[in-house]
Amino acid sequence: MEEKLNELYNQCLQELRKIGIDLRDNETIGNIDIKLSNRGTKRYGCCKQEKPDFEFKMVQTMNNRRIIKYEKFHNHHIEISKWVMELNDEIIKNTIIHELIHCIPFCNNHGSEFKKYATYINEKLGYNVKRVGNPKEDYQNSNKEYKEQIIKYKYKIICNQCGQEIYRQRFNKKLITRYKCGKCGGSLRLFSESVDKDKKV
Numbered sequence: 001m002e003e004k005l006n007e008l009y010n011q012c013l014q015e016l017r018k019i020g021i022d023l024r025d026n027e028t029i030g031n032i033d034i035k036l037s038n039r040g041t042k043r044y045g046c047c048k049q050e051k052p053d054f055e056f057k058m059v060q061t062m063n064n065r066r067i068i069k070y071e072k073f074h075n076h077h078i079e080i081s082k083w084v085m086e087l088n089d090e091i092i093k094n095t096i097i098h099e100l101i102h103c104i105p106f107c108n109n110h111g112s113e114f115k116k117y118a119t120y121i122n123e124k125l126g127y128n129v130k131r132v133g134n135p136k137e138d139y140q141n142s143n144k145e146y147k148e149q150i151i152k153y154k155y156k157i158i159c160n161q162c163g164q165e166i167y168r169q170r171f172n173k174k175l176i177t178r179y180k181c182g183k184c185g186g187s188l189r190l191f192s193e194s195v196d197k198d199k200k201v
């Protein structure tokens with residue numbers, strides 16, 4: 001399965017380069033790695049960002065709180081959920097490309113810049129990269145039976161600085177005393193003990 005993922009990943013990189021998006025451009029993009037995720041989540045994949053570029057620091061004020069955000073990162077760790085690998089190659093590649101867009105500066109969220117790239121790629125290469133996927137539809141398109149499974153996260157941890165939300169099924173105090181936010185390096189706090197969140201892409 002790992003081999004198939006790497007093969008499709010390389011195809012995506014090549015196709016994107018043909019339309020002028022070079023994700024191997026280390027200076028602009030940084031380092032990207034990709035692996036399968038074992039965690040039983042409903043989301044298709046994720047892109048964990050590391051090493052923010054301090055020249056791309058943005059300060060926003062929201063509800064009288066200062067929020068620090070970074071628009072560029074040097075390290076990107078993409079994870080694709082194992083269940084996605086059961087689906088059509090086309091859908092797997094949509095997922096890979098979705099996560100690859102997150103590696104581009106200013107595309108860490110699903111904002112306008114992300115949308116611009118998704119639209120351009122869909123138009124040029126015939127993909128169907130969306131902000132949020134639809135598992136039911138994708139299973140149907142792959143002729144696979146779809147079983148609804150919702151993961152309930154028990155704990156919500158929040159970054160004091162940038163507001164990033166992290167969901168965990170188990171909680172250990174070390175999570176907030178020893179670790180820092182992966183996006184901005186801020187300190188973390190436990191926000192609530194019982195959240196009913198079903199996370200997507």
Ligand SMILES: [Zn+2]
Nearest residue numbers: 159162181184
């Ligand atoms: Zn943070």
Ligand SMILES: [Zn+2]
Nearest residue numbers: 098102131201
């Ligand atoms: Zn995303």
